[in-house]
Amino acid sequence: MSNPPSxxxxxxxxxxxxxxxxxxxxxxxxxxxxxxxxPRVEEFEKAFAEFVGAxxxxxxxxxxxxxxxxxxxxxxxxxxxxxxxxxxxxSSANCAAFVGATPDFSDIDPRSxxxxxxxxxxxxxxxxxxxxxxxxxxxxxDMPKISRIARAKGAIVIEDACHGxxxxxxxxxxxxxxxxxxxxxxxTFSFHPVKTLTTGEGGILVTENxxxxxxxxxxxxxxxxxNPDDFSGLGFESEMGPWYYEMHDLGYxxxxxxxxxxxxxxQLKKLPEFIRxxxxxxxxxxxxxxxxxxxxxxxLLRAEDRDEISWHLYSVRIDFPALxxxxxxxxxxxxxxxxxxxxLYIPVHLQxxxxxxxxxxxxxxxxxxxxxxxxxxLPLYPLMTDDDVDRVVSAVLELA
Ligand SMILES: *Cc1c(COP(=O)(O)O)cnc(C)c1O
Numbered sequence: 421m422s423n424p425p426s427x428x429x430x431x432x433x434x435x436x437x438x439x440x441x442x443x444x445x446x447x448x449x450x451x452x453x454x455x456x457x458x459p460r461v462e463e464f465e466k467a468f469a470e471f472v473g474a475x476x477x478x479x480x481x482x483x484x485x486x487x488x489x490x491x492x493x494x495x496x497x498x499x500x501x502x503x504x505x506x507x508x509x510x511s512s513a514n515c516a517a518f519v520g521a522t523p524d525f526s527d528i529d530p531r532s533x534x535x536x537x538x539x540x541x542x543x544x545x546x547x548x549x550x551x552x553x554x555x556x557x558x559x560x561x562d563m564p565k566i567s568r569i570a571r572a573k574g575a576i577v578i579e580d581a582c583h584g585x586x587x588x589x590x591x592x593x594x595x596x597x598x599x600x601x602x603x604x605x606x607x608t609f610s611f612h613p614v615k616t617l618t619t620g621e622g623g624i625l626v627t628e629n630x631x632x633x634x635x636x637x638x639x640x641x642x643x644x645x646x647n648p649d650d651f652s653g654l655g656f657e658s659e660m661g662p663w664y665y666e667m668h669d670l671g672y673x674x675x676x677x678x679x680x681x682x683x684x685x686x687q688l689k690k691l692p693e694f695i696r697x698x699x700x701x702x703x704x705x706x707x708x709x710x711x712x713x714x715x716x717x718x719x720l721l722r723a724e725d726r727d728e729i730s731w732h733l734y735s736v737r738i739d740f741p742a743l744x745x746x747x748x749x750x751x752x753x754x755x756x757x758x759x760x761x762x763x764l765y766i767p768v769h770l771q772x773x774x775x776x777x778x779x780x781x782x783x784x785x786x787x788x789x790x791x792x793x794x795x796x797x798l799p800l801y802p803l804m805t806d807d808d809v810d811r812v813v814s815a816v817l818e819l820a
Contacts, residue, residue: 450679459678486623493639619684736796
């Protein structure tokens with residue numbers, strides 16, 4: 421694991437891990453017959469599905485497209501409501517708006533920052549057709565409870581596991597991986613460079629459902645098919661020769677390239693090691709920060725999950741008034757020591773678009789808003805050395 425030496429010793433909150441084998445895999449793909457629509461796409465899908473233990477995997481140009489496809493294949497549309505948690509990236513909610521449905525938000529559990537089953541049930545509206553449970557920082561929500569609530573009301577469950585690639589959770593000694601447990605109908609993962617595995621841009625939709633998978637494949641490439649078994653011939657009186665293709669649905673170009681999939685395939689081999697190192701850094705941080713009265717380290721819903729989570733973020737809560745410093749001040753002080761930090765995320769329901777379009781506002785999700793006021797993500801990525809981690813620890817301790 422060795423990136424080319426970077427120009428400064430700045431530690432960002434997240435970054436990719438690229439080594440010579442990644443570079444060689446991409447170069448090999450660039451010299452092959454296919455830059456896109458070639459064999460590496462399917463190869464990556466197969467390898468990823470096998471890795472997580474899922475039946476189908478449909479790889480696309482980014483996870484936003486994967487979430488969009490999830491909405492489309494489940495036929496979510498105008499008149500439908502889709503509920504997610506607000507402390508997430510915009511896409512988890514925007515995907516509902518893409519298809520004309522109403523994105524809505526339910527509050528989080530204050531320990532895990534994931535969708536709170538009680539809040540979900542208490543605020544349930546009869547037009548809710550889908551729940552998107554975000555695995556914040558990599559930690560899954562209480563998926564069994566969430567799916568029980570949603571499915572009893574006839575809604576589907578999508579796990580947005582964009583933070584959690586390769587991770588999972590444990591219940592009564594049994595390990596369930598994101599993308600392969602029975603409490604989600606579909607699961608999405610992101611391969612953006614800050615996430616745990618990268619293809620530059622990229623995302624994947626994973627499901628056990630044959631129809632969802634087939635539909636997602638079709639919609640990924642304009643809703644068109646060249647497979648004679650699928651042809652309807654509708655409206656064509658002339659010869660259906662070797663050039664023939666049909667468009668069955670209004671799809672998009674959500675394809676990913678072969679050289680990105682080559683990168684994904686090579687990254688996948690290293691993913692267990694990436695995850696192991698991420699867990700190690702999280703454990704070091706947790707230990708070092710345990711006694712700080714103005715800082716709360718990440719909490720687990722289930723202690724059993726400790727060795728299952730694929731941590732994307734290390735987000736702490738800081739009592740800024742107790743520290744007598746604003747968050748901007750803290751970020752600036754860290755930045756002076758060449759340490760990056762980030763706030764993840766601004767609650768989506770408070771974004772101007774959401775206030776304007778859906779009349780959402782403050783106090784809609786008090787726990788998520790409280791978390792936002794205190795949240796700060798510190799550097800976490802596999803290439804960090806022990807010295808890097810120590811540097812972050814010292815800088816945080818020196819804030820007081
Ligand atoms: C990164 C992310 C996405 C979007 O992923 P892209 O690949 O950048 O489109 C969606 N949801 C969550 C929770 C994310 O963190």
